[in-house]
Amino acid sequence: MKRIKIRYPKEKRKKNPAWRFLFSFFMAFLVFLLLLILEAGIQNKEEEKQVVMAVANIPKGTELSDEIIANSFREIYVPVSYVPDQAIEDRKQLAGNITEEEICEREILTIPKLCELSALLEELEEPVEVSVSVTDLSQVVGGIIRAGDRINLSVTDRETGVNERIISNVYVSGAFTSSGNRLDRVRTEQEQPPATVLNFWIPKAMEQAFNEKINSGLLRISKIQ
Structure with missing residues (x-):
């Protein structure tokens, strides 16, 4: 005689509304926290400015020829808070100048470091x-x-x-x-x-x-x- 299996319906678990609320609250808080971190990162990104930096040591009294300007200086961007007063922004400003002081490698160039040859001849x-x-x-x-x-x-x-x-x-x-x-x-x-x-x-x-x-x-x- 063939046995007949009788399947009884499983009792459905009742969903806990409190757990669902906590889970939703946690996810919302996590998204909010991520947005805060992202916003803080954007605000902390400081404005940058172009300056001229020496890539070699330049002795005092050096006349800045086209060759020296091309080989010994670069234009870079740095955060505004790192830019010294009277910083030179473009290598074109160096033409016709002489170094008044020794300039060290990786130094940001400033106007007081230079003297125009025409000023000497005056x-x-x-x-x-x-x-x-x-x-x-x-x-x-x-x-x-x-x-x-x-x-x-x-x-x-x-x-x-x-x-x-x-x-x-x-x-x-x-x-x-x-x-x-x-x-x-x-x-x-x-x-x-x-x-x-x-x-x-x-x-x-x-x-x-x-x-x-x-x-x-x-x-x-x-x-x-």
Whole structure:
């Protein structure tokens, strides 16, 4: 005789309305908390500003040529709170300037760190550029001279042996080797030979007297530290 299985309907569990309420409340609170965190993150994202940063150490007195500007500086964005006063925003602003102080790698460049060449020449009345030759290293006192340095010049008379200061605190506009290669301040002094030709600016009114003086004796050059 075949047995017949009788299936009894399962008793349905009654859903607990309190548990459903707690679950809904928890999910709503979680969403609310996530929205708060997201909003705080957006508010804390600080405004950024473009500035010019050095990517190499630049010595004091460096004339910022197109090559140096291209290789030694970059435009970056930084949070506004990190931007110093008078920060330079565009590399185009560097053209025609000389560094007034040493600039360190990763330093944000500011206007007080620079001086315009035209401003230096305003100190002179009708400035003219002249050149002198350095035939012996004993003529130079105070270290290797590069463009951007300040120097004093004097002459020791061949006949009397008297040393006379002929000009003080002049700006060196160029330093060259005997073959005419311009010496770069950015590279270390150990990588380059001493200068044998120096260019600098003097007032036009004293040009003739200057040339007469340097031809009358032995030229001495003192680098101003």
